Amino acid sequence: MFLSVFEMFKVGIGPSSSHTMGPMVAAARFLDQLRAGPFTPASVGAVLHGSLAFTGKGHATDRAVILGLAGFTPEDFDADAAEATLSDIAARRSVAPEGLPRMGFDPEKDLRFDYETALPGHANGMVLLARDAQGDTLVQQVFYSVGGGFVLTDRELAEGADTDTGPPVPYPFKTAAQMVEMAESSGLSIAAMKRKNELSRRSGGDLDRGLDRIWQVMAACIDRGLTTDGTLPGGLNVRRRAAGIFDALKAEHGRNQAAPHVMLDWMSAYAMAVNEENAAGGQVVTAPTNGAAGVVPATIRYWLDHMPGASRRQVPEFLLTAAAIGGLVKHNASISGAECGCQAEVGSASAMAAAGLCAVLGGTPRQIENAAEIALEHHLGMTCDPIRGLVQVPCIERNGLGTIKAVSAASLALRGDGVHLVPLDAAIETMRQTGNDMSEKYKETSLGGLAVNVPNC
Template sequence: MTGIYVSALDLFSIGIGPSSSHTVGPMRAGRMFVDELAACGLSRSFDRLTCTLHGSLGATGIGHGTPDAVIAGLRGRVPETCDPAEVHGSWEELGQGETLSVAGVPLTRHDIVFEPFARGYGHPNALTLTAEHEGVTLLTRTYLSIGGGFVLTADAAPEASALPAHVPLSAYANADGLLREAQGRSIAAVALDDELQMFGRDAVDEGLDAIWAAMSACVRAGLSTRGGLPGGLGVTRRAADAHDQLSRRPLGSVSADEWVAVYAMAVNEENAAGGRVVTAPTNGAAGVVPAVLYHLVHEGASDADIRCFLLTASAIGSIVKANASISGAEAGCQGEVGTACAMAAGGLCAVWGGTPEQVENAAEIAMEHHLGLTCDPVGGLVQIPCIERNAVAASTALTAARIALLGDGHHVVSLDTVIETMRQTGNDMSSRYKETSTGGLAVNVPYC
């Protein structure tokens, strides 16, 4: 029996904003489609490409840059290495009546169709790509963007993904099993064993270092950039000015909660602008984990601490992904920001010397207090309430870790119970509150 651990190198994937499920996933799907066309010998056989965005991708795709992402993927680009500036803007060009050359064929605005109420594909985030020749279908595939940038074809097994298939060493399937695996050692050690089994020491060390380098670069970029965010809401970046204000205060007068809130805002402003960001575990929730870790490093955390933090967070995120969902379109924002907060709280507790039981408690506290959180982005943009929501969750992660460390790890409600509750709550939640922008703030805040 193998476990459910998702490598940190996959869970923390380097990509672009504003959304892992609506931008990164669709770009990967587009690239998968052209790769399959090539594998089938059809690269020069089609004269038309079409894309239909179903469900949440159809409902909020324009605000999330989904058409741009699909076009970039069809042009062979991948999120990890593409220039964000070359991705955004294609849909606007098509809207002005222009025709784009994509994979060697012309693409018009009419070739991308939105079906916001179509939900019969196995996941709320679905898209269908079709290649034709003189009106005859040569190849058609439906892809599911299941959150965090992970992509399945509609007929694939649930555990399959577009990312490389790696087999973890451990056998745990939930938090209780993880605690049994961690007897006499740390959760990070359990995760590291899986990483080494899948990739080897050099690749793991280089991968974790690259993830942290990208996270910290994103924080710094957000702290040094001012101006308005795209999309028409009139949202202005605040992180840089807020950081300057905190820096001018007397030494010792700024709390850790204030610092992490500003760092989280910096990341999510970069994400909202479509910049380079690390999925953690999604883009909409990308600010929480880097903000807490950035503060730890600022306070003197070592390279070993950074790796401990990321590995612990990956183990927690893997459990949530396997037993519930990290997709806002499937579970609401409790699945995105709630998971990110649990990951950050667990990682922080571990670095602060917590036992595995205290780490599990910290993650449980963090997620428990995000239960029922809806995903209702105004205008379909990852700005309101997403930017501030990450800031609040980063502060909550600190609180959760502190509370857990005040106890001995024994508590009434387990992390597994909270994850299952989150899954049930997501199932019960109206689709209006799951990244469709048809309920909540999305309909009560004017957007023109």
Template sequence: MSLSILDLFKIGVGPSSSHTVGPMVAANRFLDALLQQGQLENTRQIRIELYGSLAMTGAGHATDTAVMLGLMGEKPDQLDPDQAPALINNVRSTGELILAGQYPIPFVEDQHLHFLHGHSLAKHPNGMTLRAFDAAGLELFHDNYYSVGGGFVLNEEETEQTTSATDIQVPFPFNNAQDLLDIGDRTGLSIGEIVLENEQHLGRSDQIQPALLNIWRVMDRCINRGCEQTGVLPGGLNVNRRAHQLHQELLNRPEDQQDHLEVMDWVNLFAIAVNEENAVGGRVVTAPTNGAAGVIPAVLAYYDRFVPGSSEAGIVTFLATAAAIGMLYKKNASISAAEVGCQGEIGVACSMAAGALCAVMGGNNRQIENAAEIGMEHNLGLTCDPIAGLVQVPCIERNTMGAVKAINAARLALKGDGQHRVSLDDVIETMRQTGLDMQDKYKETATGGLAVNVVMC
């Protein structure tokens, strides 16, 4: 498996990795394809067609603005979230989009961007088609793109490939958790060390440890920003931001009112702070998705602030171990709520965080695998039913539950010897099958569950 740790942890913007980051990446790739074909400067019109979940909840997940920003040449990891509204307002007020930051073309949303409700492309629920036309209205190029979760994007040709053309040979290839355990037994390496050894051959970063510490710094800054901000989250649900008040209450709580579970309040705060930032389109780390972006930072902040002996080396081990677990879900099931429900987002993040925390608290490989299994086993069947298609209710609180559950899963695993009846591979396959059985209304379409049973007011 040639996935990089930095594929699982991407720096981007909210509110959704599949609906915001992915479509922006797809638009970037479309520009690249036009440039390679020598057609970019000949393009005079663009048409965007959004299908499936991208159509059903795209407005609430900022898919429309993400595609426009991507067509302007903005990239998720470089975009200034504070500047994005001005860029979009300029398109809407002038009726003009600066394609790739160079070529002005007419652009009116209700003419050039279509939410095709009730229609889906065959390869994945998160499908979109981008088309370019010349001055005479003749189509120059089109391609289908699939946002398959966590900011990963495939075009039509790539969905037909059984193996990746970019697969790179690594010293310790693995396809499942049992492979990781066998490699560990044979070499004496921990799961985190196995992934870090592979990372040296992938070419994503010459200095992977500083890169991972930077990922943590972005996560930590997101927590701090979330604790500083006040106001109402956008979108019409009128959800008040809570992290700032919670933070102040924790800082000012008298010693005689503290209790043994106060650390849980801090973990809840960390997760809420991140996901409130995600909800407003702020800078977050996809971990492994934006909808679940608060789980891993909250558990890592718990390790950093509350676990004796925490260190930068431990942070690197945490992220490397979490990534190894995330790679298994990406390969053998899904990290897309549009495909398998929220078990593929909060459930996967919980599993990743549980195994990672177990690792930095002294767990061996089998205890790590056990912790990751526990984290998912008790998220099986978790649906994705965002009210009004917004990543707010139940998504923000759901991150707190995933984080706390991950900590408990790690502690349970550490109390055992690593022997257990259900393997991580078993639970990943069960999650995949459960996702296939789940009705589409529970897969990020906002047509079932809380999305239809809670009245907006």
């Protein structure tokens, strides 16, 4: 089993990897299908199902699909160009992606939210279609956005095409137990094994440049969030708080900084900065998803700025270790809130961050596995119930608490020798089973929990 660090950490846009990035990627794939096909489409349309329908408006899924059909992709998204394109589409009721004729598309009629019919493969299902001049369907394709920006067609999902099909890697661990055993038998760290696996697919220069870009985008996102105030879009009138907390912490420097709780405030400020940017539709890195994007970068920033001996040179070790853990969770359970609730998003992110921090603080493979297990175990059962379908409440603060748990889990693991009762593999399997048992009301549909018990207008 191999999932690249660049699959776990993708540069994209907010507010959701599964509801914004995924549908945009699906639309781009559909355009490629049309470009390669024998037909000349006259118009296109889209139908959103399941969680994409129920929380699509709050997650900007409609905008993502429209822009995707116009040729936009998450990795090179230009916000100003997007706004101009949306205005043009609304006026001309058509899209004109590169390499295809201008095709009819009326956002009011050709983008439909189907709240009644759930597609069988995954909660995040959508259908894209192209029609001829008479309105008859020429091409129709089902896509599933399976979390973290990963997208599969219905056929790919049925065939298990989310598994690795590339050349063999030197350390192909599928479980945490295999990972630890390989590390101990080889004498390599988890990050070193992950690096060797990556180098079987790309050059060292590409790997290093890619890792550097991941951290640059993460750090820039934190910095923007720490210097931007105002109200988040969507109608809940949620005020940005990270900048105010950050300013207060800086102003208090030297006075009450010794109070234990102040360190928690720094962690929360960094994480909330990222997720406020995400909620505003800014550029973020999936870690492993947008809804949980604040935990890993906040933990890195806390380590770099507040722990003696921290070095920027170790950030790749942190990211590679975290990606190894995230890959295990995705392969054996899920990183999708629509599939397993928020335990699959913030819980996975906290496990990844705990492992990464434990690694750069000198933890052994067994201590790293223990850190990830502690963090994930104490997110088990967490529901995904965003108010009004927006990635704001409880999502933003939840990333702060996930960061705090990650740091605590790493610290606890480092106090031990790696021997512990509950293996990480058991925690991952428990998360999968819990997600299967969880009511759909609590899996990113906004039909239960806080989403219905807190006034949201």
